[in-house]
Amino acid sequence: MQLVIGGVSIGCIYALVALGFVLIYKATEVVNFAQGELMMLGAFLAYTFISILGWNYWVGAAAAIVCMFFAGNLVDRVFLRPVLGQPQFSIVMVTIGFGYMARSGAGMVPGWGTETYAISTPFSSEGMQLVPESMGSLVISQTDVSVIVATIILCAVLYTFFTHTRLGIAMQASSQNQLAAYYMGIPVKAVFSMIWGISAAVAAAAGILLAPTTLIDTNMGFIGLKAFPAAVLGGFGSIPGAVIGGLIIGIIETLAGFYLPPGFKNVAAYVVLLIVLVVRPQGLFGQKTG
Amino acid sequence: MRFLFKTNYNQDIRIAKHSGYYWSYGLLLLIVLAAPFVLEGYYIGQMTQLYIIAIAGVGLMLLAGYTGLISLGHAAFFGIGAYTEAVLTGNGVPLPFVEEPVVFSFVVSMPVAAIFSALAGVVIGIPVLRLTGIYLAIATFAFALVIEEILSRWESVTNGYSGLLVESLYIGDLELTDGPPFYFLCLGMLLLVLLLSINLLRSPTGRAMMAIRDSEISAQSMGVNLAQVKTKAFALSAGITGLAGALFAHKLGFLSPESFTIFQSLELLVLVVVGGIGSLHGAIFGAIFVLALPQGLAILKDYLPVAIAETPGIEPFIFGLILVLVIIFEPYGIYGRWLKIKLYFQMFPVYKKATFKRQKAYMKSERLK
Numbered sequence: 001m002q003l004v005i006g007g008v009s010i011g012c013i014y015a016l017v018a019l020g021f022v023l024i025y026k027a028t029e030v031v032n033f034a035q036g037e038l039m040m041l042g043a044f045l046a047y048t049f050i051s052i053l054g055w056n057y058w059v060g061a062a063a064a065i066v067c068m069f070f071a072g073n074l075v076d077r078v079f080l081r082p083v084l085g086q087p088q089f090s091i092v093m094v095t096i097g098f099g100y101m102a103r104s105g106a107g108m109v110p111g112w113g114t115e116t117y118a119i120s121t122p123f124s125s126e127g128m129q130l131v132p133e134s135m136g137s138l139v140i141s142q143t144d145v146s147v148i149v150a151t152i153i154l155c156a157v158l159y160t161f162f163t164h165t166r167l168g169i170a171m172q173a174s175s176q177n178q179l180a181a182y183y184m185g186i187p188v189k190a191v192f193s194m195i196w197g198i199s200a201a202v203a204a205a206a207g208i209l210l211a212p213t214t215l216i217d218t219n220m221g222f223i224g225l226k227a228f229p230a231a232v233l234g235g236f237g238s239i240p241g242a243v244i245g246g247l248i249i250g251i252i253e254t255l256a257g258f259y260l261p262p263g264f265k266n267v268a269a270y271v272v273l274l275i276v277l278v279v280r281p282q283g284l285f286g287q288k289t290g
Numbered sequence: 291m292r293f294l295f296k297t298n299y300n301q302d303i304r305i306a307k308h309s310g311y312y313w314s315y316g317l318l319l320l321i322v323l324a325a326p327f328v329l330e331g332y333y334i335g336q337m338t339q340l341y342i343i344a345i346a347g348v349g350l351m352l353l354a355g356y357t358g359l360i361s362l363g364h365a366a367f368f369g370i371g372a373y374t375e376a377v378l379t380g381n382g383v384p385l386p387f388v389e390e391p392v393v394f395s396f397v398v399s400m401p402v403a404a405i406f407s408a409l410a411g412v413v414i415g416i417p418v419l420r421l422t423g424i425y426l427a428i429a430t431f432a433f434a435l436v437i438e439e440i441l442s443r444w445e446s447v448t449n450g451y452s453g454l455l456v457e458s459l460y461i462g463d464l465e466l467t468d469g470p471p472f473y474f475l476c477l478g479m480l481l482l483v484l485l486l487s488i489n490l491l492r493s494p495t496g497r498a499m500m501a502i503r504d505s506e507i508s509a510q511s512m513g514v515n516l517a518q519v520k521t522k523a524f525a526l527s528a529g530i531t532g533l534a535g536a537l538f539a540h541k542l543g544f545l546s547p548e549s550f551t552i553f554q555s556l557e558l559l560v561l562v563v564v565g566g567i568g569s570l571h572g573a574i575f576g577a578i579f580v581l582a583l584p585q586g587l588a589i590l591k592d593y594l595p596v597a598i599a600e601t602p603g604i605e606p607f608i609f610g611l612i613l614v615l616v617i618i619f620e621p622y623g624i625y626g627r628w629l630k631i632k633l634y635f636q637m638f639p640v641y642k643k644a645t646f647k648r649q650k651a652y653m654k655s656e657r658l659k
Contacts, residue, residue: 031424082618088423089360090617093563096556097617100610108607225435225552228428236424267439270432277429278417 003254009144011250012151013213016206017227018234018242019158020199026162026237027171027195030080030091034099035203036224037106038075042068042204043216044106047117065204072200076193084189099221106218117216147209154205155243158198162239171195175237226253229273248272292636303492322477326470334473335541340581341476342537345483347561347573349530352487354559355568356496357523358503359419360427363434364558367407367528369441369550371535373448374403376456376545396459396466400536407532408525410437415524419517422506434555442547453546456539467540476537483530487570490526499523503568531558560609564616566625575624583609622646 017035024032032038045067049060079098083091162168174181174188182188207220214220230249234241249269257265294301294308306312326334350364378399394402418429441448448454459466466475490496498519501509510516539545557580565576587605620627626646634641 025424031428079614079618086617086621089354090563090621092360092424092427093559094614094617096559097610097613100606100613102610104604104607104610108604225431229432232425232428262443267436270435273432274418274429274436277421277425277432 003258004251005144007251007254008247009147009213009250010254011230011247012147013206013210013223013246014227014230014249015151015243015246016154016202016209017224018230018246019155019239020203020206021227021231022234022236022239022242023158023195023199023202025175025231026239027175028080028192029175030088030095031236032199033092033095034075034102034221034224035199035227036221037099037102038068038072038200038203039207039210039224040106040216040218040221041071041102041207042200043207043211043220044109044218045204046208046211047216051117061205061208064208065201068204069197069201072203073193073197075200076196080192080196081189084192103218103221143212147213150205150209151243154202155239158202159239167191167194226269229269229276232273233276305488305492326473331469334469336581336585338473338476339541340577341473341480342534342541343561343580344574344577345476345480345537346531346534346558347565347577348480348483348487348570349527349534350558350562351565351567351570351573352490352499352530353523353527354562355572356491356503357499357520357527359520359523360423360559361430361524361527362427362552362555362559363414363430363432363437364527364531365550365552365554366430366434366437367411367531368535368538368554368558369437369547370410371403371407371532372539372542372545372550373441373454373535374406374532375399375536375539376454377447378402379457379459380454400533403536404529404533407535408529410532411525411528412521415521415528419520419524431552431555434552438547438551441550448545448547451546451548453544456543456545458543459540467543472540476541479533479537483533484570487530491570495519495522560613564613564623566623566628568622569625571628572623572625575628579624583612 017039020035020038021032024030024035042064046061046064049055049063050057053060055063075098079094080091083094162172170181170186171191171194173184174186174191178188181191207216210220210223214223226249227246230246231242232245233248234243234245249272252272253265253268256268260268292308292310296302301307306315322337325337329337346364346368349367350361353359353361353364375396378394379396380393414430414433418426418433421429442450444450458468464471466472491500498509498514501512501514502516502519506516538549542549561576561580562573563576564579565574566572584605587608616623622629630646633645
């Protein structure tokens with residue numbers, strides 16, 4: 001049970017990154033291979049605000065998220081708008097190229113560099129007892145709680161946004177058929193920029209939450225690769241799916257690390273991914289194709 | 291300006307479209323044949339590496355450029371080829387019915403390495419080729435990560451992270467895996483693979499592949515067996531990449547799983563895109579690009595201000611930047627640019643920009659049809 005809790009907390013991070021994937025995919029039909037890098041940038045911004053400039057944790061985190069919203073917007077304007085309308089593969093390659101640039105670019109920024117950093121957070125890593133002593137030991141750290149709570153809040157907000165606001169529905173429409181959406185008066189390009197902003201903001205949140213657990217360095221974007229299985233498992237276009245997928249992947253990974261020989265921990269997620277793709281390509285909650 | 295008058299349908303599938311082909315490619319062939327007698331050892335090594343990467347590039351080009359299937363996991367096939375070669379030519383492989391472990395000659399081991407990779411391609415291909423677009427990319431990506439882990443954990447065969455030494459090859463006293471002999475071996479393999487690809491692409495299978503790339507639905511309507519052709523393309527692509535891996539094993543002389551990571555896969559993909567997707571020339575141009583970029587940057591560093599030149603990570607940054615710029619401004623890569631320049635001079639002074647105008651398509655969801 002203790003393992004499951006650890007898995008859930010890791011899974012929430014995967015879920016958040018996967019959410020970023022899903023958002024962009026849902027709206028623009030593009031898989032963003034630089035999602036992990038956006039997360040890394042967000043975490044570094046938070047590090048700059050909180051540790052270098054010495055702001056309050058909450059203010060710094062909020063500022064980082066807002067900055068990343070605009071950064072995401074900018075990425076879309078600069079890199080993706082020119083290739084809009086090209087085959088999907090080109091756009092995916094652009095995100096890969098951007099990932100390269102972001103990863104090495106962050107290493108070049110003065111004060112960031114290639115070392116690892118930590119953010120001081122108001123959450124302690126001390127454990128809290130979840131159940132009465134008599135029922136055994138079940139400890140959860142405040143950091144984990146913060147991750148889980150933040151994930152729940154974000155998901156709820158995003159879910160509502162997509163199903164209950166005009167903008168959210170416009171986003172879904174432009175995902176399904178760009179041309180038709182355009183005819184219906186939806187400013188498709190602006191919607192795309194917007195979704196990139198939101199996705200980058202979610203990634204930043206994930207990065208900030210992840211910071212206490214894994215520390216910040218320019219290669220933390222590789223977590224993004226782990227979020228793929230989560231997104232696929234949940235069905236690429238589904239927000240609740242991404243969250244549940246993330247949780248499942250997190251738990252499987254932790255359990256695999258404990259019960260199976262070393263090496264399985266790293267690949268467990270991908271093995272699951274392959275199985276899911278073969279057996280049920282649309283994922284657990286995906287829409288059926290064809 | 292040259293006008294080609296077609297009087298025969300066979301002219302359409304002829305390899306050399308007109309006499310100019312013999313001159314230009316003949317000259318190129320002469321240059322590469324003469325190169326090892328002129329160049330220094332270091333450059334021979336670089337050229338050899340170029341050929342190896344180009345073979346892998348051709349392999350991926352057949353898949354990504356001609357069949358339209360994107361693989362993010364070609365480093366896995368590269369790795370399978372390399373390790374198979376190293377193991378087969380190494381300390382010997384215990385076989386059933388044979389008393390002593392058998393050490394294979396490279397004549398046997400290289401095809402076996404290629405076939406092994408192709409088989410791996412089929413094994414992974416049959417289930418995942420039902421997927422399209424991005425799902426296929428992700429599936430191959432996951433496959434590559436699994437293979438990478440296997441390479442590092444299956445220590446009895448691959449020796450894990452401590453690495454595996456690759457034996458040199460000999461014919462008589464001649465060491466085949468170094469200097470000019472290896473150069474010619476790799477060049478020969480590249481020519482072989484290129485010829486194979488050219489011939490494949492003008493055969494029904496190759497045409498079916500291109501039909502699938504352009505539109506799966508219309509290909510299917512024309513009677514193309516999608517699953518079969520896709521699997522063939524995947525297996526062939528994996529096999530060629532595996533062959534490149536086998537050569538690469540000898541080039542490196544020492545294998546460790548770090549040589550076959552996801553970044554290798556990405557680099558191959560960048561090669562294909564920057565070189566020019568959908569052309570065999572592109573694979574060669576791309577290989578030159580991938581190999582020359584770090585070297586060019588190293589030379590450039592001498593002329594840059596120290597503050598910029600000494601920054602770590604400038605190489606991947608420029609790598610990414612070029613990739614993005616190429617996709618935005620020149621979607622057919624170096625080869626596309628070459629075609630434009632060529633046409634500009636051929637058509638001078640009436641070259642029209644619109645000749646290469648790209649068509650934009652609005653994207654429809656793959657999820658809802």
